[in-house]
Amino acid sequence: MPGWTDLVASATRIGGRLKDRRETVAVAESSAGGLISAALLAVPGASVYFMGGGVVYTAAARQGLVGISLDQMTGIRSSSEPYAQLLARTVRGRLATSWGLSETGAAGPTGNRYGDAAGHSCMAVAGVAERVITLETASADRDANMWAFALAALDLFEAAIRDKS
Numbered sequence: 001m002p003g004w005t006d007l008v009a010s011a012t013r014i015g016g017r018l019k020d021r022r023e024t025v026a027v028a029e030s031s032a033g034g035l036i037s038a039a040l041l042a043v044p045g046a047s048v049y050f051m052g053g054g055v056v057y058t059a060a061a062r063q064g065l066v067g068i069s070l071d072q073m074t075g076i077r078s079s080s081e082p083y084a085q086l087l088a089r090t091v092r093g094r095l096a097t098s099w100g101l102s103e104t105g106a107a108g109p110t111g112n113r114y115g116d117a118a119g120h121s122c123m124a125v126a127g128v129a130e131r132v133i134t135l136e137t138a139s140a141d142r143d144a145n146m147w148a149f150a151l152a153a154l155d156l157f158e159a160a161i162r163d164k165s
Contacts, residue, residue: 001144001147001148002147002148002150002151003147004039006147006151007035007036007038007039007042007147007150007151007154008039008042008043010039010151010154010155010158011039011040011042011043011154012043013158014040014043014154014157014158014161015040015043015045015046015049016043017158017161017162018048018049018098018099018161019045019048019049021098021161023049023097023098023099023161024049024050024051024095024097024098024099025040025049025050025051025097025098025099025100025101025157026051026052026053026091026092026094026095026097026099026100026101027040027050027052027053027054027091027100027101027102028053028054028056028065028066028087028088028090028091028100028101028102028103029053029054029055029056029101029102029103029104029150029153030055030056030057030078030079030103030104030105031057031103031104031105031106031107031121031145031146031149032103032105032107032121032146032149032150032153033055033057033107033146034053034055035146035147035149035150036053036101036103036150036153036154037050037053037054039150039154040053040154051095051096051097052095053091054066054091056087056104059078062078062087066087066090066091066094067090067094068086068087068090072086077114078104078112078114079104079105079106079112079114079116079120079121079122080104080114080122081122081124081132081133081134083104083122084102084103084104084122084123084124084132085102085124085126085130085132087100087102087104087124088100088101088102088124088125088126088130088132089124089126092126092127098127098128099125099126099127099157099160099161100124100125100126100127101123101124101125101126101153101156101157102123102124102126102153103121103122103123103149103150103153104121104122104123105120105121105122105135105145105149106118106119106120106121107119107121107142107145107146107149108139108140108141108142108145109140109141109142110140117136117138118139118140118142118145119135119136119137119138119139119140119145119148120134120135120136120137121134121135121145121148121149121152121153122134122135123135123149123152123153123156124156125156125157125160127160127161127164128164129160129161129163129164130160131156131159131160133152133156135148135149135152
């Protein structure tokens with residue numbers, strides 16, 4: 001199971017690259033519960049690249065924190081790749097950052113109301129390079145899933161910024 005040192009190691013590489021390029025990031029996460037933002041903020045000098053983030057765990061948070069309206073959600077369901085991409089693009093735009101990073105899913109121990117099993121998460125990166133993936137851990141272990149989701153999101157982000165080189 002990934003742990004704090006894995007997240008910080010990934011965030012340190014990401015933070016170094018963002019600082020070198022003078023790029024910024026905003027994060028909107030759900031079932032990772034703030035672990036993505038915490039890892040990025042654990043890197044000394046994070047204020048240079050981390051412009052903000054939030055745990056967008058409910059429809060009320062989606063509308064209040066990120067400003068995604070019900071109209072924008074037409075034909076899109078939460079915990080899906082299209083929603084993850086919308087979330088990443090929207091948080092990037094709202095905070096005027098180089099990159100947006102999002103995660104949405106079902107940590108467990110049960111699935112979500114949309115029919116996704118525990119261990120399901122969709123993650124997206126918005127910026128010069130855009131990516132979106134779905135991770136299925138096949139585990140009901142909430143704690144392990146949260147760590148796995150956070151590390152997968154950071155890995156996705158690192159790959160996107162590396163490919164942008």
